[in-house]
Amino acid sequence: LEPITSGLVVGGALAALATKYGWCRLGECCDATWIRPDVSGLADTLKSRVYGQHLVLGTAVNAIQAHVQTKNHKKALVLSFHGWTGNGKNYVSSFIAEHLYVNGMRSKYVHLFIAELHFPHRAQIETYKSQLRRWITGNVTECSQSLFIFDEVDKMHPGIIDAIRPFISHYAEIDGVDYRNAIFIFLSNTGGNDIAIKTYATWEAGKKREAITRKEMEEVITASAFNEQGGLWHSSLIESDVIDFFLPFLPMERKHVKLCIKDDLETKGHRATEEILNRVANELLFYPDKTRLFSKSGCKRVSQKVDVVLMEMENDYKLYIDAI
Ligand SMILES: Nc1ncnc2c1ncn2[C@@H]1O[C@H](COP(=O)(O)OP(=O)(O)OP(=O)(O)O)[C@@H](O)[C@H]1O
Numbered sequence: 418l419e420p421i422t423s424g425l426v427v428g429g430a431l432a433a434l435a436t437k438y439g440w441c442r443l444g445e446c447c448d449a450t451w452i453r454p455d456v457s458g459l460a461d462t463l464k465s466r467v468y469g470q471h472l473v474l475g476t477a478v479n480a481i482q483a484h485v486q487t488k489n490h491k492k493a494l495v496l497s498f499h500g501w502t503g504n505g506k507n508y509v510s511s512f513i514a515e516h517l518y519v520n521g522m523r524s525k526y527v528h529l530f531i532a533e534l535h536f537p538h539r540a541q542i543e544t545y546k547s548q549l550r551r552w553i554t555g556n557v558t559e560c561s562q563s564l565f566i567f568d569e570v571d572k573m574h575p576g577i578i579d580a581i582r583p584f585i586s587h588y589a590e591i592d593g594v595d596y597r598n599a600i601f602i603f604l605s606n607t608g609g610n611d612i613a614i615k616t617y618a619t620w621e622a623g624k625k626r627e628a629i630t631r632k633e634m635e636e637v638i639t640a641s642a643f644n645e646q647g648g649l650w651h652s653s654l655i656e657s658d659v660i661d662f663f664l665p666f667l668p669m670e671r672k673h674v675k676l677c678i679k680d681d682l683e684t685k686g687h688r689a690t691e692e693i694l695n696r697v698a699n700e701l702l703f704y705p706d707k708t709r710l711f712s713k714s715g716c717k718r719v720s721q722k723v724d725v726v727l728m729e730m731e732n733d734y735k736l737y738i739d740a741i
Contacts (some may be wrong), residue, residue, distance in 0.1 A: 447560030459516035469673035490597040500666025501609035525599025532569035546580040561598040569606040608641035634665040668711035677716035
């Protein structure tokens, strides 16, 4: 009887607390205690922590602000992030989650799907589709302000998109559920190559990358979506006009990568000298061969390279001390 008795005692205590303070003080709820959009905080964070992505900063903040401040949405907000690896697509998504939900990416209202992890087998596509529909419906029923992030969508079977499409289209309700307060973010490498080509051409023409406009890049991305393998999912979404904003993540130059290295060093409690910044940057690969302007992996492998260089420096120092 003991566990039951103690369970009752704990349950009674919780109920008493809940009555006094409300259930939502005890655990995450779909209310203003736990969902607190902080758009100016998002703007500040993106400005100070995300390097080399002028087109992302403004668009992401304006789109989120318009969405959270508007009461009668016509549809769910749909953002599509494009660019090569390590240029900040997941990074920016997590800042968006952090500035909308008190629990950030850990919030039970934030759902991350990774194509190769959650939908790996082509043969099971029909099962994935019905699971995903049930998952989205169930979660939006529980909390209309849910955030769904789909990573590696270029590796996703186009059938998955058919499952998502009704939820992001212009329907007021589907079977009594209203999806228009939700946010969907798609992350992909689609267009990465053409974004890099355009950014490089701008540099070669002697213009600042900040001169590249959102409209120009949107044209680049949509053209790639129709031409690239794996862009099929995208072209079908573009044709049905459900994507609200395309956000291009430009390839990162050495100067941007050095800022990432500086952040990483400082987080680890080290001073970022020019020597160490260069030493870490030299560990990364840059392209094209002629100019080595862009980092091949953006800032993705920076943290591991910093660890290696710090270790090497420590060992060099020990050898030096031993020698004297
Ligand atoms: N523009 C950026 N400014 C500052 N740091 C960045 C930027 N881009 C990437 N980083 C750093 O690199 C890490 C990896 O980036 P991220 O996971 O966002 O890449 P991604 O674009 O999602 O790549 P992938 O296509 O491989 O998923 C981030 O956690 C962050 O520390």
